[in-house]
Amino acid sequence: MKVKAVAQNNVVSVKILVQHVMETGRRKDETGKLVPGHYITEVNAQHKGERVFQAELGPGVSKDPYLAFQFTGGSVGETVTISWVDNKGGTEKADSVISAV
Amino acid sequence: MDGSFCKQILMKEVGMGVSRRQFFKSVAGTIAYAAVISTVPERVFAAWNQKAFMSETMAAAIAAKYGNLPIEDSAAIQIKSPEIAENGAYVPVSVATTIAGASNITIFSEANFAPLVASFDILPRMRPDVSLRLRMAKTANLVVLVQAGGKLYKAVKEVKVTIGGCGG
Numbered sequence: 486m487k488v489k490a491v492a493q494n495n496v497v498s499v500k501i502l503v504q505h506v507m508e509t510g511r512r513k514d515e516t517g518k519l520v521p522g523h524y525i526t527e528v529n530a531q532h533k534g535e536r537v538f539q540a541e542l543g544p545g546v547s548k549d550p551y552l553a554f555q556f557t558g559g560s561v562g563e564t565v566t567i568s569w570v571d572n573k574g575g576t577e578k579a580d581s582v583i584s585a586v
Numbered sequence: 587m588d589g590s591f592c593k594q595i596l597m598k599e600v601g602m603g604v605s606r607r608q609f610f611k612s613v614a615g616t617i618a619y620a621a622v623i624s625t626v627p628e629r630v631f632a633a634w635n636q637k638a639f640m641s642e643t644m645a646a647a648i649a650a651k652y653g654n655l656p657i658e659d660s661a662a663i664q665i666k667s668p669e670i671a672e673n674g675a676y677v678p679v680s681v682a683t684t685i686a687g688a689s690n691i692t693i694f695s696e697a698n699f700a701p702l703v704a705s706f707d708i709l710p711r712m713r714p715d716v717s718l719r720l721r722m723a724k725t726a727n728l729v730v731l732v733q734a735g736g737k738l739y740k741a742v743k744e745v746k747v748t749i750g751g752c753g754g
C-alpha cells in the first residue's frame with residue numbers, strides 16, 4: 486500500500502493506493518468456473534489516536550483501489566496510520582508521515 | 587519482502603504470459619500473499635454491511651443501508667466524474683457536499699449487479715470530500731446519497747461507459 490499525506494493550512498490530504506485483486510465473485514476463469522470474490526471491505530485511518538476516515542467498500546470498487554480524503558487538525562511530521570481488511574480476513578496497515586506541500 | 591519488489595515480479599510474470607492466478611500459485615506469490623495476511627489484525631473495523639453491499643437493486647441496497655429515511659434531491663452534492671468513461675473498470679469519481687451535518691456519503695452505480703459501491707462515514711475531523719475509482723458495468727447513473735440528521739439527500743450523474751468493467 487502506498488500512502489501520501491500532505492498538510493496545508495491545518496488540512497491534511499491523504500491519497501491511498503492499495504495493491505489488491507478486488508475480485509468481484511462474478512468473473513469466470515478459463516474453465517468457466519466462478520472465481521470466488523476477494524475484495525477489501527473496510528478501510529480506516531487514525532491520526533493521534535483518533536479515527537479520521539472510515540470507509541466500507543464492496544466489489545464495485547476498481548482493482549488496486551485508489552482512495553483520497555481530507556481531514557483537519559494535522560501538521561507536517563505527524564503520522565497517519567491506514568488499515569484495511571478484506572472479506573477473507575486479509576489485512577494491511579501502513580504509517581505515513583505527513584509532509585509539506 | 588518489499589511491496590515494490592513483489593510488484594516487479596508480478597509485472598514480469600504477467601508480461602511473460604503467466605496469468606495472475608498462476609502467479610499466486612508460484613512460491614514467490616505465496617510468500618508475498620502470506621506477508622499481507624499475517625500483518626497484525628487489529629479489531630478496529632466496524633461491521634461491514636453485507637446485506638447492503640450484496641443487494642441487487644438500488645431500492646434494496648438503500649433499505650439495507652438506511653432503512654426508510656426520507657430522500658430529497660439536493661444541489662448541494664457535487665459529483666465529479668468523466669462524461670464518457672472509456673474503461674468501466676476504472677471510473678474516477680469524486681464526491682463532495684456542503685450539506686450541514688452530513689454524517690455519511692454513499693455511492694451507487696445504478697446498473698451494476700450490486701449497485702452499492704462504497705460508503706464513507708464523515709467523522710468529526712473529516713471533510714465531506716472523497717475520491718475513488720469504481721467499476722461501472724455499462725452506461726448508467728451514479729447516485730450519491732448523503733445522510734444528514736434523519737434525512738437523505740440525493741444527487742445523480744450519468745456516465746457513458748464504452749467498455750463495461752465488471753467482467754461479464
